[in-house]
Each structure stands twice: as structure tokens, then as C-alpha cells.
Amino acid sequence: MSALSAPPPAPASSAVAPEVLSPSREAWRVFRRNKAAMFGLALLGAVLALMALGPLLWPVAPFEIVGRPFTPPFEDATLPLGSDYLGRDILAGMVVGGRATLAVGLAAAAITVSIGLTVGALAGYFGGWVDETLSRFTEIFQVMPSLLFAMVLMTLFDPSLGTAVLAIGMVTWTSTARLARAEFMRLKQLDYVRSARAIGARDRRLIWQTILPNALPPIIVSATLATGSAILFEAGLSFLGLSDPNVMSWGLMIGSNRKYVLDAWWAVTFPGFAIFLTVLGVSLVGDGLNDALNPKMHLR
Amino acid sequence: MSILAVVAKRLAYAAGLIFAVLTINFVLIHAAPGDPAMVIAGEMGGADKSTLDQIRRTYGLDRPIPEQYATYVGRAIRGDLGTSYLYNQPVTDLILARLPATVLLVVTALLSAIAVGTMVGVWASRRPHSVGSGAVTVLSLVGYSMPTFWTGILLVILFGKVIPIMPIAGMRDVRIYGGWFVTTLDVLHHLVLPAFTLAIVYMAQYSRLSRASMLEVLGSDYIRTARAKGLAERLVVWKHALRNALMPVVTIAGLQFGNLISGAVLVETVFSWPGLGTLAYDSILGRDYPTLLGVLFFSSVLVIVANLLTDLAYRWIDPRLRAR
Numbered sequence: 001m002s003a004l005s006a007p008p009p010a011p012a013s014s015a016v017a018p019e020v021l022s023p024s025r026e027a028w029r030v031f032r033r034n035k036a037a038m039f040g041l042a043l044l045g046a047v048l049a050l051m052a053l054g055p056l057l058w059p060v061a062p063f064e065i066v067g068r069p070f071t072p073p074f075e076d077a078t079l080p081l082g083s084d085y086l087g088r089d090i091l092a093g094m095v096v097g098g099r100a101t102l103a104v105g106l107a108a109a110a111i112t113v114s115i116g117l118t119v120g121a122l123a124g125y126f127g128g129w130v131d132e133t134l135s136r137f138t139e140i141f142q143v144m145p146s147l148l149f150a151m152v153l154m155t156l157f158d159p160s161l162g163t164a165v166l167a168i169g170m171v172t173w174t175s176t177a178r179l180a181r182a183e184f185m186r187l188k189q190l191d192y193v194r195s196a197r198a199i200g201a202r203d204r205r206l207i208w209q210t211i212l213p214n215a216l217p218p219i220i221v222s223a224t225l226a227t228g229s230a231i232l233f234e235a236g237l238s239f240l241g242l243s244d245p246n247v248m249s250w251g252l253m254i255g256s257n258r259k260y261v262l263d264a265w266w267a268v269t270f271p272g273f274a275i276f277l278t279v280l281g282v283s284l285v286g287d288g289l290n291d292a293l294n295p296k297m298h299l300r
Numbered sequence: 301m302s303i304l305a306v307v308a309k310r311l312a313y314a315a316g317l318i319f320a321v322l323t324i325n326f327v328l329i330h331a332a333p334g335d336p337a338m339v340i341a342g343e344m345g346g347a348d349k350s351t352l353d354q355i356r357r358t359y360g361l362d363r364p365i366p367e368q369y370a371t372y373v374g375r376a377i378r379g380d381l382g383t384s385y386l387y388n389q390p391v392t393d394l395i396l397a398r399l400p401a402t403v404l405l406v407v408t409a410l411l412s413a414i415a416v417g418t419m420v421g422v423w424a425s426r427r428p429h430s431v432g433s434g435a436v437t438v439l440s441l442v443g444y445s446m447p448t449f450w451t452g453i454l455l456v457i458l459f460g461k462v463i464p465i466m467p468i469a470g471m472r473d474v475r476i477y478g479g480w481f482v483t484t485l486d487v488l489h490h491l492v493l494p495a496f497t498l499a500i501v502y503m504a505q506y507s508r509l510s511r512a513s514m515l516e517v518l519g520s521d522y523i524r525t526a527r528a529k530g531l532a533e534r535l536v537v538w539k540h541a542l543r544n545a546l547m548p549v550v551t552i553a554g555l556q557f558g559n560l561i562s563g564a565v566l567v568e569t570v571f572s573w574p575g576l577g578t579l580a581y582d583s584i585l586g587r588d589y590p591t592l593l594g595v596l597f598f599s600s601v602l603v604i605v606a607n608l609l610t611d612l613a614y615r616w617i618d619p620r621l622r623a624r
Contacts, residue, residue, distance in 0.1 A: 036438065140320045142555070143603040147562030148580060148596045155584050155592060156332035175555075232447050236566050239449045240581060254450065258570075265457045272450030280445040287441065 030292040037288020043281030047098060047274075054095025062093040062248040073266045084253070084267040085260045093253045094270055100249035101238075101275065104164050105231035111169025112230065113176055113223045120180025121215075125188055125207050131181070138177050146171035147236060154242040161244050168233045176222050183215040217293035224286035228279045235275045250275050303615075310611060314604045319373070321600045325593050326372050330365065337361050381597065382590035386583060391594035394579065399598070401471055402575030406557075406564050408491060409498035414553060416499070417506025422542060424507065425514035436507055443504030448563050452497040452570035459493060466493055469572040494571040498563050502556070506549050513545040546617055554610025558603045 021029065031037055060066060065087040066079070073082035073090070081090040123134035141149075153167040187193060188211060196210045237243055238251025239258065250271035257267035337355045356362040360371055375381070381391040424436040459466040467473060467490045476486050517523065518541055526536045561576075568577030576595050583591035 036441075136316075140317060140324065143317055143558060143607070144321060144324070144596065144600045145558040145561040145565075145603065147565055148599055151565070151580060151584060152328060152592055152596050155587070156328060156589070158333075228445065232445075235447050236449060236562075239447075239566065240569065240584070242584065254453070258453070261453050261457055262460050265461075268450070268453050269457075272447060272453065276446050276450065279447070280442065283441050283445050 027289075027292040031288050034288045034291060036284050037291075040281045040284025040288065043277055044285060047102070047278050047281060050095060051098045051102065054098075058091055058095050060089045060092035062096050063088065064092075066092075070260070070264050072264075073270075081270055082264070082266045084257050084264060090253070090267060090270055093248050094250070094274060097248050097250040097253055097271060098274060098278065100161060100244070100247045101231055101234055101251060102278065104161055104168070104234040104249075105227055107165040108168035108172070108230040108233070109223060109227040111165065112173045112226045113219070115169065116173035116176025116222075117180050117219060119173070120177040120182075121184050121207055121212070123177070124181035124184025125203070125211065127185070134177075135181070138174050141171065142174045144171070147233070150233065150237060151240065151242060154237060159242050159244060161247060164234060164237060164243060168230050168237075172226065172229065172233065176219070176226060179218055179222050180215065183218060184211055187211045187214055220293060221286055221290045224282060224289055228282040228286065231275065231279050231282070306615075307612075310608055314608060317604050318601060321597060322373055322376050323369075325597055326369055329589070329593065376597070381594040384583070384588050384591045386586040386588035386591065391590050394591060395576065395594055395598045398574060398576050398579045401573060402561070402564055402568070402577065402599075403602070404487075404491065405494055405498065405567070405573060405575060406560050408495040409564075410502065410553060410557075410560055412495065413499040413502035413506055414549060417503045418510045418542070418546065418549060420503070420507040421510025421512075422514055422537065422545075424511045425518065426537070428511075428515055433511070436511065440504035440508040443500050446500065448497060448501060449566040449570050451500055452494070452567055455493050455497060456570065468493065471574050490573075494567050494573050497570070498560070498567045501563065502553075502560070505552070505556075509552060510545055510549050513548045514541060517541045517545045543617060547614075550610060550613055550617060554607055554613075557606040557610075558599075561599045561602065 066089050067076065067083045067087050069083060069085050069087040071079050071083040071087075073080065075082075079089055079091070081094065083089060084093075119134050119138060123131040123138075149171045150167040153170070154163055157163050184207075188206075193206060193210055196206060201210060234243070234249070235251035235254070238249055239255040241255050243249060243252050243255070245252070253271040254268045257264060261268050337352050353362075360368055363371070379392050381395075383389065384391050384394055387394055420436055424433040427433055456468045460468045471487055471490050472483070473486055473490070476482060478486075514537075518537075523536060523541055526540050527533070531540075564575065565577035565580055567573065568575045569581050572578065576599060580592055580595040582588075583595070
């Protein structure tokens with residue numbers, strides 16, 4: 001027993017011993033070297049800064065009619081990005097419009113991950129009839145086209161930000177569930193889990209404290225991607241006119257100016273570009289996390 | 301298991317799924333706030349109490365919930381999804397009239413995304429550390445991050461204003477008369493932009509996916525054997541490796557069919573493509589619940605059918621599965 005718990009023998013030459021880092025520091029080291037991922041992080045930082053400071057730098061009410069309709073961008077100094085079909089300031093919408101989009105995206109992703117992780121963990125851990133039942137349940141949600149399902153929910157219930165969060169969360173959790181199920185199925189058979197069970201750990205402890213930490217890396221990546229797709233989802237719903245009409249968002253700007261794209265390209269192009277950059281930032285970070293958290297990649 | 305037994309088992313399973321989707325639809329109708337009779341009356345321009353009672357009797361809303369459920373499922377199985385308030389037509393007829401347009405759009409987009417995505421992925425996997433390969437990785441992330449409807453709008457602006465060589469709305473040009481050949485060409489001409497818009501996201505994903513799986517497959521022993529026995533590199537890559545590398549693409553494509561229909565809703569709205577998506581959009585604007593729920597139901601059935609076909613495609617690509 002004492003032989004087992006003794007520290008490993010010191011390497012012959014301690015001068016060349018590799019630096020030992022904690023897993024998260026090691027991941028950060030790999031992440032930092034990834035230029036694309038760092039670019040994504042910078043992009044996200046810029047978007048967040050704009051959302052925090054934007055309305056202070058450009059204090060114009062986004063719903064207010066402040067100028068001539070269809071003013072092109074870069075012509076009028078008071079309307080740098082032009083105005084929409086009602087004469088509302090595009091820049092004013094841009095600087096506040098990300099708040100709703102990002103808040104809904106993050107909250108919906110949190111719901112997606114909670115449902116997906118719980119369903120997937122239970123199915124993968126218990127197997128048998130629990131797995132059978134939960135997998136069938138997952139499949140029902142998988143065959144219903146998620147955007148149509150969310151459209152129905154937003155139409156039947158009131159189109160507030162809260163409904164949007166719930167609707168997006170409810171229709172997008174299946175891929176996280178599949179991933180979590182596969183991870184739990186794989187990990188529960190490993191020796192360290194068997195040993196924990198052998199010394200008397202209960203199911204609850206085995207699931208959340210023994211297996212979950214090791215299942216986390218792919219789930220973190222999936223949560224990042226879920227945030228990106230939830231943002232796209234919110235934008236899509238707003239584009240269809242299914243968002244809170246009293247909250248300015250990038251999607252709402254695109255949706256309300258949709259009929260006038262040929263007369264005012266700027267009114268849809270700028271908010272769409274903002275959504276694109278945000279999602280690109282999230283995707284790049286997710287991609288970088290995938291490489292950084294996947295131990296096999298370190299060897300390459 | 302014989303192919304027939306597999307198909308029979310899958311069909312029974314699909315029937316179960318269809319039943320489950322119907323149940324969810326029914327629950328949604330009854331969980332929504334407000335009296336359905338009032339909603340129907342609202343569409344007809346307001347009503348007094350006797351009219352409301354009349355509506356309740358006509359739509360069976362005065363019966364107990366379990367009985368309503370049984371009626372709903374029974375009718376749906378016979379293909380009766382109710383009547384559209386907006387068009388005053390059976391929902392099933394409306395949907396069947398719009399279905400071909402959506403299927404054409406979705407299948408064209410899916411097949412071209414698989415074809416182009418796989419080609420690009422295979423090409424990028426040949427020189428994994430080259431600039432071109434890196435560009436594929438970056439471009440695929442860009443394609444994945446663009447909101448579908450925004451891409452569509454940009455194309456509408458580009459081809460509607462800057463270089464007007466492509467139709468940007470609808471499926472037919474009413475000014476063009478002619479036989480089936482001219483009509484087909486006209487529809488294909490209208491199909492280019494919507495199908496391309498819808499395909500971009502999936503091209504991006506499939507090129508990434510097939511690049512990664514090709515890299516894995518090309519490193520395996522049987523490929524080394526194929527090369528060692530002197531097979532042409534072209535054969536090794538396109539015949540031996542690609543067959544295995546296609547598996548994840550087919551799996552994901554099957555799983556994503558639902559997302560593809562979701563994307564089609566946005567694309568159809570942008571390009572006024574007369575399919576299920578525009579029908580759903582119009583029924584939202586008109587508060588036409590039976591039609592909206594009918595579209596949700598029918599498109600779920602479409603996904604179930606697509607999953608069945610994926611299963612069969614899988615067996616065709618992988619002979620090992622046929623033995624089972």
C-alpha cells in the first residue's frame with residue numbers, strides 16, 4: 001500500500017523535467033497559441049465592449065424617428081450608418097441591438113445544455129430501459145424541425161424575450177443530449193468509475209462528481225456551439241417577426257426592413273454583419289476550445 | 301435480418317414517432333392561453349355567444365379533452381388536419397400543393413452540399429498543412445456563422461440590383477410561356493439562389509467533416525495496403541478512402557434534415573419560394589393555427605421519411621451493415 005502511494009521516482013535530470021501545468025492552464029496554453037481562436041476571443045470582446053459602452057458613446061434612442069427615411073450611410077454626420085424606412089437611426093439600433101440577441105442566445109444555450117446534459121447523462125449512465133425511453137423521447141424532438149417548432153411556440157404564447165429563450169432552449173437540446181449520452185456510456189465503463197462504485201459511491205455521486213468532470217470538455221465545446229446557434233436562432237425568429245417588438249435587436253432590425261432591401265441595403269446589411277461577426281467569434285472560440293480540450297490534439 | 305424485416309421494423313417505429321408528434325401538437329393547442337373558439341371567431345370578425353357555441357360544436361370544442369384527442373388523432377390519420385381559417389381550404393390540400401416546392405429546394409440544397417462539401421473536404425485532406433486546406437477550415441467557419449436569411453438578402457441585393465441576371469423571387473416567371481422544357485428551365489433558374497443560400501451552411505459543415513474523416517481514414521492500415529499493392533492514388537482516395545470517410549457525412553446529413561427544413565423556412569421567406577416555409581410564415585401573419593400546426597406535423601413526417609432513407613443509404617454505403 002505504501003509503495004503505491006509513494007511519489008513517483010524523480011526524473012534522472014530534474015533540469016529538463018517538463019513543466020507540469022493544471023489541465024485548465026495547459027488548455028489555455030494551447031488555446032493561446034491558436035491564432036484563429038484568439039481572433040475569435042478578441043471579436044467577442046469587442047462585441048461585448050460595444051454592448052456595454054455603445055449606448056454611452058452614441059446616445060440616440062433606437063426606436064425614435066430622427067431623420068429622413070432611407071438616408072444612405074456615410075452621407076449625413078448625424079446618421080453615420082444611415083436611417084431605415086421609418087427614419088430611425090441604424091447606428092443607434094446597432095449599439096443596443098446586440099444586448100437582446102446575446103442575452104437570449106446565452107440564456108437559451110444555458111437551457112439547451114441543462115436539458116441536454118441531464119437527459120444524455122441519465123440515458124448514458126443507466127442504460128437499459130431508461131436509455132430506451134429517453135432516447136425515444138429525444139428522437140421525437142429531433143424529428144420536429146426546430147425553427148418551425150419554435151415558431152409555433154412563439155405564435156401560440158406571447159412573443160416576449162422569455163418565451164424566445166424557452167422556445168429556443170426547448171427545441172435545440174437534442175444534439176447535446178446525444179453527445180452527453182455517448183460520453184457517459186464510454187466513461188462509465190472505465191476502471192476509475194468502477195473503483196468508485198466498488199468503494200460504495202452512489203449513482204448521484206458517480207454521475208455528477210465522478211463522471212461529469214471527465215465528460216465536460218466535449219460538453220463545453222458543445223455549449224459554445226449551442227450559444228452560436230441560439231444567437232442565429234434568435235435572429236431567425238426576429239427576422240420572421242417573432243420577437244418582442246418592444247426590444248430593439250439586430251434580428252428585429254433586419255426583419256422590419258426586410259421589405260425594403262432593394263431601397264435600403266444598409267438597413268439589413270449592417271445588423272446582419274454584426275450577427276455574423278458575433279457568431280463567428282463564438283465559433284472560432286469553440287473551435288479553439290475543441291483543440292485545446294482534446295488531449296489527442298496536443299500530440300500533433 | 302432481411303431488408304424487408306428491417307424496413308417493416310423501421311416503419312412501425314416511424315408510425316410511433318408520427319403518433320408522438322400528433323400528441324405534442326394536440327398538447328400545444330390546448331396549452332396555449334386563450335379559448336380556441338375565440339381565436340376562430342376573431343378570424344371571422346368577432347362574434348356573440350351563440351356564434352361561439354356554434355363554433356365550439358362545429359370544431360368539437362365542447363367535448364371532453366380525451367374525446368377531442370381521439371377525434372384529432374383519428375382525423376389526422378385519415379389525412380384530415382382541419383380547415384385553414386385564412387384560405388378556407390382543407391389544410392392537407394394546402395400543404396400538399398406546397399410540398400413539392402419545399403422538397404425540390406431541400407433535396408437540391410442537400411445533394412449539392414454533400415457533393416461540393418465532400419469534394420472540397422477530400423481536396424483539403426490531401427495536403428492538410430497547405431494554405432488551401434487552412435483556407436477551407438476558415439471559410440467553413442465563416443459559412444457556418446452567416447445567418448441564412450442574411451446571406452439570402454445579400455444575394456437578393458446583389459442579383460436584384462447590382463447584376464440582375466438571376467430571378468430573386470418566386471418559382472416561375474409568369475411572362476414565360478412554353479412546354480415542359482421551358483418551364484423546367486425557368487424553375488431551375490429560380491431555384492439557383494434559394495438552393496445555394498440554403499446549401500452554404502451545410503457545404504461548410506460537410507467540407508470540414510469530410511476533411512477530418514478523410515485525414516483519419518487515409519492514415520489507416522488498409523489504405524497503406526492499397527497503396528503498397530500499387531493502386532493508383534486516385535483510386536485509393538476516391539474509391540477506398542472516400543467510401544469510409546462518407547459515413548460520418550451521411551450520418552450527420554440524416555440527422556440534420558430537420559435543420560434543413562428549418563433553414564428552408566427562412567430561405568423561402570427571403571426568396572418568396574412558394575413552399576411550406578412561406579405557408580408557415582403567412583399562417584403566422586394570419587394567426588391561422590391549423591395551417592401552422594399542419595406544416596409542423598407534415599414537415600416532421602418529412603424528417604421521419606428522410607431518416608428512414610438515410611438508414612437505407614447507410615446500408616448501401618457500408619456492406620457490413622447488410623449482413624446484420
